[in-house]
Amino acid sequence: MASSNSSVPPIMTIDPSNTLYLHPSDHPGIILVSKFFDDAGLVAWKRVMTITLSAKNKHRFINNTLTMLNNEQQLAVWQRCNDMVILLILNTLTRDTSDSVLYAKTAQILWKELNSHYGQANDAKFYQLQKKPLSNHSRKQ
Template sequence: MADSNSSVPQDMSIDSSNPLYFHPSDHPGMILVSKFFDGTGFGAWKRAITIALSGKNKFGFINNTLTMLNNEQQLAVWQSCNDMAISWILNTLTRNISKSVLYAETTQIRWNELNSHYGQANDANFYQLEKNLCQITQGSSDIGIYFAKMKSNWDELNAINIIPSCTFRAAHSFAMRDEDKRLIQFLIVLILVMTQLKVAF
């Protein structure tokens, strides 16, 4: 697929705003995100690849809004785009994980399999993330770096701990409860550090 638009019929013009359009620089070997997924940190990887695919106008291939086309000419172009999106996702997976989803026919099926295996909230994920939060210390880092470390874990917890459908008032209450919990976690470590500094001096 050296020329990503080579499969487009001569009489079929595709506008650059169309999800089926390829930029001349697009190719299957592109690495869209710097974060490779190795089985950990699924939430961060998912967010990064989602942004990247959206930036390429190919997000519809994973969220089921750009389904397989019936027109024969358009189907060939759709398949080319689907294969390109698959390649971009595979390029960000480690070898073992890539093998586990290699034979899925569409980008959406592959995406769903990854979400099913790694994106579901479970006790092991919660345990590891909560453990990470307990082990984070400010040390010699400034407060901004310390906060960034904690926020990374909070964001991943949010990604796997999706609030079920409910009223806006209930959802807001859940969100405020989580914010209060995080503030307390953040302040506990800061207070501990300040106490240690006072004792040292």
């Protein structure tokens, strides 16, 4: 007598406008941006990544507006999407940078770690770069 497998959950249909929807073209090796982060230029890289994640409807994974879901099936879908967002980010980092944040459990934690590791130094460099043209300009006068 054939037994039915009751441990397999029913397929969950997700609307394409839902943050948890993954398009069939989304895959672990996908690289969506040409701006790679190499420990410099964090501000520009973050802007490109923010636009990219927003276009993919995944920005909520990094901006603290999407929480883990409570039932097992929803949690599995959330985890799958979170992992895809982590891969989207990791695929734009150099190896050394990637290694420094590789073990972040969520995309949000990874995003925060990048900011804490590289944000302060980059903010200081960004400030210096903005200040340089002004001082050069004032010397010419």
